[in-house]
Amino acid sequence: MGRSRLMKPEFEKDMVYLVQIPRAGCIPSLSPFCLKLETWLRMAGIRYQNIDNKLTNNSSKGQIPFVELNGRELNDTNFIISELTQYFSRESMEMHLNTEQAANLHSYLRMAEESLRWVVVVERSKNGEIFITDQVGMGRQLSCPKKFFLRIIGIRFLKRGLKGSVQKQGYGRFSEEELNAVAKSDLKALDGFLGKKRFFFGDRPTRLDASVFGVVGELLYVPSSKDTIQKFIQLECPNLSGFMERVKVDFWPDWEEILKTGSMNTAYNDSLQQDRGYSNPALQDTTTKL
Numbered sequence: 285m286g287r288s289r290l291m292k293p294e295f296e297k298d299m300v301y302l303v304q305i306p307r308a309g310c311i312p313s314l315s316p317f318c319l320k321l322e323t324w325l326r327m328a329g330i331r332y333q334n335i336d337n338k339l340t341n342n343s344s345k346g347q348i349p350f351v352e353l354n355g356r357e358l359n360d361t362n363f364i365i366s367e368l369t370q371y372f373s374r375e376s377m378e379m380h381l382n383t384e385q386a387a388n389l390h391s392y393l394r395m396a397e398e399s400l401r402w403v404v405v406v407e408r409s410k411n412g413e414i415f416i417t418d419q420v421g422m423g424r425q426l427s428c429p430k431k432f433f434l435r436i437i438g439i440r441f442l443k444r445g446l447k448g449s450v451q452k453q454g455y456g457r458f459s460e461e462e463l464n465a466v467a468k469s470d471l472k473a474l475d476g477f478l479g480k481k482r483f484f485f486g487d488r489p490t491r492l493d494a495s496v497f498g499v500v501g502e503l504l505y506v507p508s509s510k511d512t513i514q515k516f517i518q519l520e521c522p523n524l525s526g527f528m529e530r531v532k533v534d535f536w537p538d539w540e541e542i543l544k545t546g547s548m549n550t551a552y553n554d555s556l557q558q559d560r561g562y563s564n565p566a567l568q569d570t571t572t573k574l
Contacts, residue, residue: 291335292352300325300332300368304349305339306425307546311505312539314415314422316401318349320498321361326535326552327489328374334548339422339430362393365491378490385485389492392477392484396492396499400470402455403513404502406463409446409456411509412439420507425546460510467503467513468520474500475521482530489531496524497531504528 292301302325304318313319325332343350343359351358353371358364369375381389408414415421416434423431450456455463474496483489484496503513504525517525532539538550 290352290355290357291337291341293355295352295355297354298331299353300330301335301352302332302349303335303337303341303343303352306336306422307542307548308420308422308506309418309424309543309546310420310507311501312536312542314502314506315348316397316404316498316502317361318498319501320494321349321351321364323497323531323535324361324365324491324494325368327494328368328372328377330368330372330374331554333553336425336548339426339434362491365494377488380488381485381490388477389485389490392474393492393495395470395473396495400467400503401499402450402453403463403467403470404499405446405453406450406455406458407503407508409443409450412443412446414507415439415442464512464516468516471500471513471517471521471524475524478523478527480523483527493527493531497528500524500528 291303295301302318302322304313304322305315308314311319312322322332322334337348342348344357345359347359349361351364351368353368358367369377378386378389416423416426416431416439418424426434447456455466458466478484481487483493485492500517504517508514517528536542538552541547541550
């Protein structure tokens with residue numbers, strides 16, 4: 285449900301408060317958009333704090349994740365990134381792109397978020413119980429009453445809602461073979477476009493890198509009812525699988541700590557490293573921007 289009040293009414297000036305779902309045991313977030321936005325904040329070198337929404341508090345528009353900045357609520361990850369880019373002067377992250385590259389960014393972003401992401405949703409509509417398991421899902425972060433409610437009632441309604449969404453969107457009507465074909469086609473396109481580059485447009489990460497990491501991460505790191513797509517990424521998409529590991533190393537040095545402890549905020553949040561071993565002005569001048 286939407287809210288009318290801030291999650292952080294007593295805020296620190298220029299601190300980004302990222303409101304998202306609880307941590308999981310196999311990936312920092314079971315939401316591709318939460319993982320995307322947090323990855324982008326790390327790529328941009330912007331100080332932020334996570335706020336656990338307790339699977340209850342969504343934005344005033346009913347969305348998750350969302351951001352609060354200086355008493356304002358920002359919604360939709362792409363609009364959030366655009367606004368934070370302007371506010372924190374991070375234009376240099378994509379300023380180097382020419383017209384053709386900017387068009388490619390737009391197109392591949394849409395493919396990741398409006399095609400491949402629906403493959404994730406179809407899987408969750410069948411395997412929604414993963415959300416509340418202790419080992420893989422968010423079970424350790426939930427109170428006993430909430431976990432009981434979700435196990436008895438909530439997951440059933442979640443799966444029903446997801447099934448309705450994918451049926452309306454269309455991917456829910458595909459056979460397993462057809463859906464795998466769509467996923468493999470998208471993944472191969474990403475793998476080919478990435479090639480041997482460090483990031484999709486060279487040595488500097490953009491919002492596309494964050495988006496792909498968020499969506500592909502849900503397919504690669506989260507156990508599924510069948511591991512067909514996971515194996516395909518690992519065996520048939522060497523450029524993409526290498527990219528995923530690089531992003532983990534470069535921007536998620538606390539990955540294992542988060543999975544083990546379920547911590548929403550680690551020491552990394554307040555000590556964003558500026559030297560990544562590649563030329564990224566948006567990171568190199570972080571201390572002068574904040």
